[in-house]
Amino acid sequence: MSTTDVASSDLKIVKDATCTFCGCVCDDMELTVENNRITKAKNACVLGKSWFFNHHIEERPDATIEGRPVSYEEAIEKAADILTNATYPVTYGLSDTTSEAQRVAVAISDWIGGSIDTTSSVCHGPSGMALQGVGEVTCSLGEIKNRADFLIFWGGNPAESHPRHFTKYSLMPKSEFLPNGRKDRTAVLIDVRKTKSAKAADIFLQIKPRSDFELAWALRGLAKGIDINPNVEEKTGIPLQQLRDVMDRMKQAKFGAILFGMGVTMTRGKHMNSEAVLALARDMNEYTRWVAKPMRGHGNVTGADNVVAWSTGFSFGVNLGRGYPRFNPGEFTTSDLLARGEADAAFIIAADPMSNFSQPARDHLAKIDLVVLDPKLSETAKVATVAFTTSTYGINTPGTVYRMDDVPIPLRPAFDSPFKSDFEILTALEKRIREKQLATSSV
Amino acid sequence: MSDTFILIPGRTSRQGTGLNQGKYSEAYLDEINTLKMNPDDMERLQVADGDQVRMWNDEGDVRVGVKSGKAELPPGLLFISYGDISSRFMPGETHGTGMPDSKGMEVFVEKASAGE
Numbered sequence: 001m002s003t004t005d006v007a008s009s010d011l012k013i014v015k016d017a018t019c020t021f022c023g024c025v026c027d028d029m030e031l032t033v034e035n036n037r038i039t040k041a042k043n044a045c046v047l048g049k050s051w052f053f054n055h056h057i058e059e060r061p062d063a064t065i066e067g068r069p070v071s072y073e074e075a076i077e078k079a080a081d082i083l084t085n086a087t088y089p090v091t092y093g094l095s096d097t098t099s100e101a102q103r104v105a106v107a108i109s110d111w112i113g114g115s116i117d118t119t120s121s122v123c124h125g126p127s128g129m130a131l132q133g134v135g136e137v138t139c140s141l142g143e144i145k146n147r148a149d150f151l152i153f154w155g156g157n158p159a160e161s162h163p164r165h166f167t168k169y170s171l172m173p174k175s176e177f178l179p180n181g182r183k184d185r186t187a188v189l190i191d192v193r194k195t196k197s198a199k200a201a202d203i204f205l206q207i208k209p210r211s212d213f214e215l216a217w218a219l220r221g222l223a224k225g226i227d228i229n230p231n232v233e234e235k236t237g238i239p240l241q242q243l244r245d246v247m248d249r250m251k252q253a254k255f256g257a258i259l260f261g262m263g264v265t266m267t268r269g270k271h272m273n274s275e276a277v278l279a280l281a282r283d284m285n286e287y288t289r290w291v292a293k294p295m296r297g298h299g300n301v302t303g304a305d306n307v308v309a310w311s312t313g314f315s316f317g318v319n320l321g322r323g324y325p326r327f328n329p330g331e332f333t334t335s336d337l338l339a340r341g342e343a344d345a346a347f348i349i350a351a352d353p354m355s356n357f358s359q360p361a362r363d364h365l366a367k368i369d370l371v372v373l374d375p376k377l378s379e380t381a382k383v384a385t386v387a388f389t390t391s392t393y394g395i396n397t398p399g400t401v402y403r404m405d406d407v408p409i410p411l412r413p414a415f416d417s418p419f420k421s422d423f424e425i426l427t428a429l430e431k432r433i434r435e436k437q438l439a440t441s442s443v
Numbered sequence: 444m445s446d447t448f449i450l451i452p453g454r455t456s457r458q459g460t461g462l463n464q465g466k467y468s469e470a471y472l473d474e475i476n477t478l479k480m481n482p483d484d485m486e487r488l489q490v491a492d493g494d495q496v497r498m499w500n501d502e503g504d505v506r507v508g509v510k511s512g513k514a515e516l517p518p519g520l521l522f523i524s525y526g527d528i529s530s531r532f533m534p535g536e537t538h539g540t541g542m543p544d545s546k547g548m549e550v551f552v553e554k555a556s557a558g559e
Contacts, residue, residue: 046456046459046460047456047463050459050463054463054465121541121542122541122542125540126540126541126542129540157454159456160454160456160459161456161459192451193512193516193520194514194515194516210449210547262453262546263451263546265542266542266545266546266547267547268544268547270540270542271540297454316541317541329539329540329541330537330538330539330540333540333541334541335542335543336537336541339535339536340535355466355526355527356525356526356530357530357533358502358530358533358534358535359503359535360535376465377466377467379527
């Protein structure tokens with residue numbers, strides 16, 4: 001039960017607040033708020049603390065056009081003009097905002113007939129493609145916490161990217177089925193680097209770079225009882241005997257979980273790698289219960305997948321230009337359509353592609369009109385035609401986010417912001433876009 | 444003398460905390476502009492912690508500070524936190540997936556010449 005106690009006019013305790021920095025979406029924060037600053041964040045990890053302590057109200061304009069401060073209304077008008085007049089607009093980002101805002105962004109993309117894509121396309125988009133091919137044997141993090149006695153962390157470094165995952169969801173918790181917690185679990189780490197997560201694992205398989213696909217297929221073969229050529233060691237760096245040993249243990253588990261990261265999806269093979277990992281988990285169900293879950297990075301990237309999927313039928317890389325959704329990664333994904341110079345306007349919500357896209361994509365972004373929503377100044381906001389400063393979701397703004405296991409979690413904001421939320425701006429923009437479209441419609 | 448390496452960009456705790464301080468904060472900029480390398484490779488390239496190296500492939504060509512990755516990195520592997528430099532080595536092509544090759548890129552590295 002959430003409670004907010006106001007101890008004095010400028011000291012507030014917010015219990016059961018939710019951290020939206022990473023996909024763990026820990027919802028057991030106790031925040032101390034003093035004079036519109038969070039000064040304590042009980043239960044937060046190192047990333048959560050930096051998230052809460054560094055998002056205070058900054059001295060920035062509500063909105064800018066070409067870098068010049070303007071009124072909110074003027075910015076809405078200009079943004080509506082850009083998006084309505086564009087021939088091929090693309091909406092991109094959405095992983096660091098509420099699902100309520102994501103839903104409006106899909107609606108706007110539909111009205112303006114553009115592509116809609118999320119940061120998933122450069123994260124676990126390949127896993128999204130893979131699960132369409134082989135399905136996803138899945139479960140909630142609660143089931144992993146309570147039941148998983150065998151964990152494989154593959155191509156990820158939770159110790160640094162999801163610091164509470166081990167203690168809150170996977171490795172350490174004690175439960176009815178695992179009364180001794182960590183002692184009742186076996187943990188395997190598969191990675192090319194001996195990361196800080198290696199210390200937490202019982203078995204570390206340090207594979208050669210770009211051999212995830214071969215390793216997953218070797219394990220699939222072993223699961224089926226097929227003889228595997230010992231030269232798998234040359235390719236993957238892991239002796240066949242060690243793989244046999246791991247497979248024997250996997251079959252003996254009561255409940256196994258593969259938690260895979262972007263070491264799988266970003267490496268050559270991409271969706272084929274994810275598909276092999278998902279299929280391995282599926283195959284293992286011939287012997288015992290196994291699941292596979294992608295480890296998701298941003299706080300609501302899972303929500304972005306869910307909202308775009310339940311709105312259009314596909315989770316990312318969707319084009320709405322013909323009045324019905326079409327899904328084609330490589331064609332309608334943002335990185336591609338920018339690198340090929342196709343989009344003539346971009347609508348960027350809570351993302352910074354000018355920092356993290358390929359150079360050809362960045363070069364094109366710099367040439368076209370951008371409408372950007374971001375709580376902080378970014379390289380993308382700097383080159384935006386229209387930029388809105390937004391409040392921060394989870395800290396200033398209520399709403400819903402999806403944890404990495406697709407469980408929706410409510411947000412309990414800590415203090416108000418003078419800046420509007422993504423949802424408020426998007427709703428106003430959708431209204432203005434429709435007014436403009438209806439005014440010029442012949443019907 | 445240059446060598447071929449495989450570059451693995453990724454997330455770090457410091458990159459995450461720096462990100463929250465802001466993308467123009469000293470901590471963030473330092474983290475995304477530091478290339479980690481196996482100590483034996485550093486010795487062979489005759490570079491020490493804090494030295495500049497030139498790293499390049501068909502996509503990008505940068506000068507970047509290098510630091511020992513100690514036991515974390517096997518020989519031939521480089522690590523850098525996600526950021527501007529790692530993005531410079533991503534191609535525009537995604538092979539029909541939407542995802543450019545963002546880990547495991549082949550790059551060349553040599554000690555940067557003075558004054559370059």
